[in-house]
Amino acid sequence: MTTQSGGIQMLLQAEKKAKEKIDEARKNKQRRLKQAKQEAAAEIDTFKKEREREFKEHEARILGSRTDSEKLVQEETRQRLSELETSVGQNKEEAIKRLLELVFDVQPKVHDNFKR
Structure with a gap:
């Protein structure tokens, strides 16, 4: 019987080692x-x-590069603003004169839909 319990012990140890190997x-x-x-x-x-x-x-x-494009756009914008400022400076007096003429030159007349 001792061989049997020794065999069981060997099987248990082998099972334990196998389990350890599987875990590893x-x-x-x-x-x-x-x-x-x-x-x-x-x-x-x-x-x-x-x-x-x-x-x-x-x-x-x-x-x-984006910086080149940005510089180009900024330069074009500055140039266009400069042109617009110059144009405004040249035409400002004429525009104000024309507006004043239109405002003060009122021609009173009876509307077509008015019935006499």
Whole structure:
């Protein structure tokens, strides 16, 4: 009977070792999965940054830099405002004179719909 209980003890120990190996294998698997996810996230981030850089270079080639466009628009705006100020200065007196003529030159007459 002692061999039988010794055999049972050996089976229990073997089962315990097998369980420990399975647990260790599961932990290793989880660790490898976590590491793979981190590596994939880093690779995705690197790819994303590279594509963003390529896009910005392409955009700059096609559209030109934004600062150039902004400077051009600002210069055109300043030029147009200067032209408008000059035009206002030249035509201001004439416009005021014309408005005053229209306001003060009233021709009173009876409306067509008025019945006598």
